[in-house]
Amino acid sequence: MAHEYLLEMRGVSKHYHGNYVLKGVDLKVKAGEILGLVGENGAGKSTLMNILFGMPVIHTTGGYEGEVRLAGETVRFANPGEALSAGIGMVHQEFMLLPGFSIAENIKLNREPLIPTTLSRFLGTRLSKVDMPRVRGDARRALDTIGLGIDEMLPVLGLPIGFMQFIEVAREVDKSGVRVLVFDEPTALLTESEAGQLLAALKRIASSGVAVIFISHRLEEVLTICDNITVLRDGEVVTTTPSAGATLTMIAELMVGRQTKRPPLGERTVEPSDDDIVLELYNLEVDMPGEEVRGVSLAVRRGEILGIGGLAGQGKVGLSNGIMGIFPARGSVKKDGLEIPLNRPGEAYKHGIAFLSEDRKGVGLILDRSIEYNISVVATLTKGDFLKRLPIGAAIRDRKTATAYAEGAIEDLDIRCTGPTQRLRHLSGGNQQKVCVARALALKPEVLLVSEPTRGIDVGAKEKILDLLTGMNRQQGVTIVLTSSELAELRRVCDRIAIIYDGRLVDILSPDDSNAKFGLAMAGKKVSEA
């Protein structure tokens, strides 16, 4: 054969402003093959698929290196439209369906077979009639291919989520000349039986000669249906292996990567233990869209750094937001045995809990105000600090002490700025984050909840932030609950790491536990079960 592989990506590299997110990635799929693509968040899966589809985000940031070959021919798609007409399809994680339209209409959306009318002969195809019988027929055929025996004329509105996913798939299947089909987490929202059905459909599609790329965090699914598995880590292909002979543990270990040696973090006078619990969650549920928590019970030891890990969207971020009352929550949260009322923002502050939000620009900072204001304002509001009493009795904000405090914080935290009156808008992301840390310090918290503190900031600032947090913990004895998507970061500074999957606590691991254990926990499997 002239070309063994239908789709081949060779030596693909991509950098954003000099920061490489893909480094010489090779990926090959034969016709009729299902290739599993796995990796942690940020391993480069999405970027790779964006390149394949010629997404604008790739072109506007300087394009990519390496080549993409489709059936032996080098292609370089300028936009997703070109990729689609070349026969590359994608089933999205988010549904792109019109709820008021029938299933058949949704499947044929924008590709409807047309019947010319008198008007359309003169005024263009926009005035043609839609050939409804053929729409129905095509839709029926596509639905049969994926094994969905539902009436094609039902409206999409009100269908269970699982069906919506199937309709997305049917739409791709119906496109004539589709050669490569990418599935991005197609089973994420499905129940187990629905997922099984979808996987069966996937196999049928592949057996018709389509090359399928299957992206999923559910490793057991990847192992069951894929012929080959490519593991990405930090923008590099770690391995491509036939799934026959591969084990869950092995893939999980490859995904997470080598164990990094933990640098010592400094001694404590008292080691945290289960005898001294500072914060206790009982059956906490949080309705944070995209990060729902479905009942987590957890005890935080006084003086420890507890990591909260897990993949994006599994609910780890929801925990601290629920405790702080930012998103609606149910269950119970106790600090030193005292119940903290839920859904009442500000209550947690009064109990000595401070929060560094992952949403820095939204909840974290007032960009048009000064550094001094940002550092002191929450302490002023919740604890009445930085106020002075006037002779007439009113207490007003004391700029002098606030500025003095800010100057100290700028010094201690190494915030690069022109002075305490500089507006936050003009600081870099890392320095803005330091201001957030300074604000949390100003509250003199006993417990500090930190969410994604190093997201979107440069490496140097990252180190500084982690040093600051460990410093607070060791010197001032602040208990820290650190939520992060970066496992390596958690393993560097935490005493224990709780892994959240599907809104529930899977396991609490030691940072020294094996990669396999972490990989499995993040895929929702406790080691004893695996």
Place this chain on the structure above:
Amino acid sequence: MSLRERVSKSVSDLGLPRLTVILFLVSLFIVGGIQGVPLGDLVNSSIGRFSMNALLTISMVPAIQCGIGPNFGLPVGIIAGLIGLVLSMEMGFTGFPGFMVASALGLSLGAVFGVLYGHLVNRVKGQEMMVGTYVGFAVVSGMCMFWLLMPFRHPRLIWTLGGEGLRVTISLSDFFSNVLDNLLAIKIGAIKFPTGLVLCVGLIAALYRLFEYTRAGIAMDLAGQNEQFARAAGINVERMRVTGTAMSTAMGALGIIFYAQSYGFVQLYTAPLMMAFPAVAAVLIGGASPKTASISNALVGTLLFQTLLAITVPVSQSVISGDISEIIRLIVSNGMVLYALTRGPGGGNNGS
């Protein structure tokens, strides 16, 4: 810094609208000087108009700070003030006591109206300016019936023919016109300085400045700056918005009382219809944005805007023997409102 950089920096610090207005003002003064318009009169009417209107503009500050944006519903407050005025007169109060009674009634009614209006704008978040404009229109129109139908009896207030319903314009000359203006007034040549009025406005401005630094003031401002942030810090954002709206409305009520005693007349019926616009325009010219405003924005803006109006009349009359001040007023006030509505958040030189 080169001259070019320095010029461009000071231009951006000042903001284009303010620069335009200042340049226009300077050119008017020069033309007026050449044409022999008495400058003393110009300064006099500029000071008069500034002190009359300052409180109405200041009333925009709490509204913007609490997050509802420029208070286009100012007529709600003005109506409260007008009711205070006519009630005080109906009860037969004159002189300084009459003014005090009117102020007390106006302020309390304004606060009540403001709380109600605040609850309304909380339901239409994001469209406060539009809804406020129409609430203002509706209230003014509804009150036309009130003025006509209420059983006022004082002969100075009601129509001489028919003997029922309030007049369109009521003279304050027998009641308390200029009581504040004349308090401690200073006369230097042709210039009369309304010390009492300026002091009262200054006192309110100073008290508000103080409020800005209290915990409540900080909380209100934070609610307007960033709702999520404020909520996360335990602030009841809705209540803060109601507080700010009520403060703005009450200040508007007092503002129209200050205005009326200086002007010498109370204007009822459709007169308050468009009164929000000059106040909104003034605070924006002063450098406020729909999201941030300060007392100094309000004062500077009122001075610029009212001076502009005050001196266009005599100067334009001296040049083209016609009155274009009304046209200028409309262009500037509506232009500023339009500018504010199209300008995104941020920008401008304001706030702390």
